[in-house]
Amino acid sequence: MRRDARGGRRHTGAARALLYAHAPRWGRALVARLRGRRPLFVCTIAHTDTSRIPGLSAAGATPALRELTPAADAEALYYGRARCLHGVPSNPLGPPGPAIITIAALRLARIPCLVVDAGTRVRPQAPTVLLGERPGACITTGRAVPNAAELFARGRLLGRQLAGCADYLVLAESVPGGTTTALAVLLALGIDATGRVSSSMAENAHALKEATARAGLAHLAPAAVAADPLQAVAAVGDPMQPVVAGLLLGAVGRAPVLLAGGTQMAAVLALARALAAREGMVLGPRRVAIATTRWVLTDPTADLPGLVAPLGTYPVLGTALSFARSRYPALRRYEEFLVKEGVGAGGAAVAATLAAGVTPGQLRRAAERVYERLTADDA
Amino acid sequence: MRRDARGGRRHTGAARALLYAHAPRWGRALVARLRGRRPLFVCTIAHTDTSRIPGLSAAGATPALRELTPAADAEALYYGRARCLHGVPSNPLGPPGPAIITIAALRLARIPCLVVDAGTRVRPQAPTVLLGERPGACITTGRAVPNAAELFARGRLLGRQLAGCADYLVLAESVPGGTTTALAVLLALGIDATGRVSSSMAENAHALKEATARAGLAHLAPAAVAADPLQAVAAVGDPMQPVVAGLLLGAVGRAPVLLAGGTQMAAVLALARALAAREGMVLGPRRVAIATTRWVLTDPTADLPGLVAPLGTYPVLGTALSFARSRYPALRRYEEFLVKEGVGAGGAAVAATLAAGVTPGQLRRAAERVYERLTADDA
Helix, strand or coil: CEECCCCCEECCHHHHCEEEEECHHHHHHHHHHHCCCCEEEEEEEECEHHHHCCCCCCCCCCHHHHCCHHHHHHHHHHHCCCCCCCCCCECCCCCECCHHHHHHHHHHCCCCEEEEEEECCCCCCCCEEECCCCCECCHHHCCCCCCHHHHHHHHHHHHHHHHCCCCEEEEEEECCCHHHHHHHHHHHCCCCCCCCCCCCCCCCCHHHHHHHHHHHHCCCCHHHHHHCCHHHHHHHCCCHHHHHHHHHHHHCCCCCEEEECCHHHHHHHHHHHHHHHHCCCCCCCCCEEEEECHHHHCCCCCCHHHHHHHHCCCCEEEECCCCCCCCCHHHHHHHHCCCCCCCCHHHHHHHHHHHHCCCHHHHHHHHHHHHHHHHHHHC | CEECCCCCEECCCCHHHEEEEECHHHHHHHHHHHCCCCEEEEEEEECEHHHHCCCCCCCCCCHHHHCCHHHHHHHHHHHCCCCCCCCCCECCCCCECCHHHHHHHHHHCCCCEEEEEEECCCCCCCCEEECCCCCECCHHHCCCCCCHHHHHHHHHHHHHHHHCCCCEEEEEEECCCHHHHHHHHHHHCCCCCCCCCCCCCCCCCHHHHHHHHHHHHCCCCHHHHHHCCHHHHHHHCCCHHHHHHHHHHHHCCCCCEEEECCHHHHHHHHHHHHHHHHCCCCCCCCCEEEEECHHHHCCCCCCHHHHHHHHCCCCEEEECCCCCCCCCHHHHHHHHCCCCCCCCHHHHHHHHHHHHCCCHHHHHHHHHHHHHHHHHHHC
C-alpha cells in the first residue's frame, strides 16, 4: 500500500484484490500474517448420491458427466485438464467449471497441491490420498455417511502432518450436490440456513434443496447431534465434510487454515466448531477463515456471511476476480452467476494474491489461457 | 562446531552424528545446505511376491506377518504402533523393526510424513497416497511390475507437488524382499551388484538372491532395458522403485532429495539416473544423496558405497546412531546386524540431526521410549 500526494492511501492492485465480507478486522489481521508465506492447497473430493436428484446440481455438463466431476477436477489440478472426460467439468449451459481458475491461480503462484479422496464413485487417474472408499448415499435415506467418524479421524491425522508441510493450508472441495448436504448439516447443527446456501445454478433450487434436506432430517434425532455432531454428517452429510473438518482441526494448532469454498465451507466450519466444543476446545477466529469468490459473495440467492455470523467472528474473504471484461463469452457468463465456486477457486485466488501478489487482472488472463488450451484441443 | 583451547576443531554431538561413506565432499556441502531447513518425509510402501520365497526376507516376525509389514509400518508412522498387527513389524528373532527409529526421529524433530502406496496386498488403516493398486509379482516370472511406467509417471507428478511443500524431501520405503528386487534391477541396469546388496537378515542369502534375480533376468533382453530403463522394473523390480524414482525426478528440480534407505535406494538411484539420461538430462550429485544407518554402512555382507560409485559422486550419508549401549537386549541385537534399515530409519535420523540437531544419544533414548510403549502394551 502506498500513499498518494494527498496523504491518502492508494491501494495497490494486490490490496484491492481481496474482499472482506465478514469480520473484516480479523480478516485483515489474518491476511497480514499470511502474506508472503507458503501455502499448501488440498482439494478433498467426494460423491454424494444426493447429486442424482434432478434439478439440484449443475456441477457437470450432463447428469452422466456429473458423476465424473470430482475425479475430473482432481485430474485437472494435476494435468491442467481432465483425463476421464474432455477439458474440465462444465456447466450444462456451456461455461467451463471453476477448475480453470484454480489451475491458473496455483500455477501463477507456484502453490503445491494435493488431492484427498473422501469417497468417490469414479477414482481420479491421478495421485490422491485415499481416506475413504465409500461414496455418500442420498441424504433422503438418513444414512448418508455411515463412516463419518472414521473419515474425521483420518482427516485429522493427515491434517496434523500436512500442517508441517506449509505455513498455512488452503482446504478446497469438489462435491456435486454439496450445497444441499451443506444445507442439511447446517440445519442439523441448529443453524438457520434456509434459503441461504449457494448453488451451482443461477436459479437456486431452494425449495427442492430444503425438501431434500428435510426428508433426511426426519430420520435424525436432535439429541443425537447434540451428543455427537458427526451424527449430522452420518445422517445427512457428504464424505468431504468430516474429512475437511478433520484436516482443519488436525492442522489448526500448527498452521492457519483457509477454507476454500462457498456455503459448503460454512457447513464444514460449523461442524468443526461443534466437534472442537465437544472436546472442550474453542476454534478461535484468529487461525481460520473462509475464502471464496466474488460470485458467491454477491450471489443474490445466497447469504454466506449470514451463515457464518452465528458461528463467530470467522473472517470471510473473497477474491475480487471478475470475468466481466473477459474476451470469452463463456467466461463472461460467470457474471450471470452460471458458475460461482468449486475446486477451491476463490481460496486459490486469495492464496495466489497472498503468496505472490497476483492481481485479479493477472488471474483473469491466466484463467483465459487455461481455457484457451482446453478449447484449442477441441479444434 | 566449536574450537578447543588448542585451536583444533571440537565437534559437537550433532556434527559427529553424521557419517560420510561416499563422496564426502559433496555430502558435506549438501549437509551444509540442508541444515536447519524443513524436510518432508515420504515413505513409499509396496508388496512383492518375491518376499514369499522362503529364506529371502526377515522383515516381519513370520511369513504370514511379513505380508502385513508395509501396512503395519505405514500405520506405525501415523499412530506410533501398527493397527493390523501388534506393536511394529519385528525380526523373527525378536528385535523390533526399524520403524521405532523412524517414529522417534520424526517426532523429535517434528518432521511431517506422508505414506505413498505403490501397490500392496494389505492396505494400511491410515491415510495413504494411492499411486498403484497392484502388488508386485515374483520376479522369477519376469513380469513383476507391468504398470511400472504408470507408477513412474504418477510418482513424478506427485514429486513435483511435494517438492513445493518442503525445503527437501526424504524418500523412504518399506518393501519386504526389496533387496532382492534391488539386486535384480541393478543387474538389469548393468551394475555389478552381485554380493553387494544388504539384507534384513544377519546371514545375507546372497546365493539365493542371485539365483532368484537371474531366474527373472532370463526373461529380459538387455536391449529392452537400454531402450527403456523401466523395463528392468517391469520385469524384475518392485512397485516402490518406479514410484520413488518418479518422486525423485519430479522433485529434484525444485528441492533436494535424500533417498532414505540402504542398497534398495542404490537401485532407485540407478533407475532414476538412467531415466534422466533417456531424457537427455544429468541427475547431478549436488541435489541427491542416499542416507542410511551405521548398520548398513558397516554391514560386512554388503557394499553400498561400491554400488553407488559406478553411478557417480552421489553422497552416501549415515547416522551414527548405535544401540550398543541400549538398556534393552532386543535393541542391542541391531549391533549383530539382525536389523539394519527400513522405513527410512537412517534417513529420518539424518534429517532429525539436520533439522533439529538431534544427537545419536537423544535418538537412541527416544527409540527406547517408543519401544517401551510398545512392550508396555504387552503387559
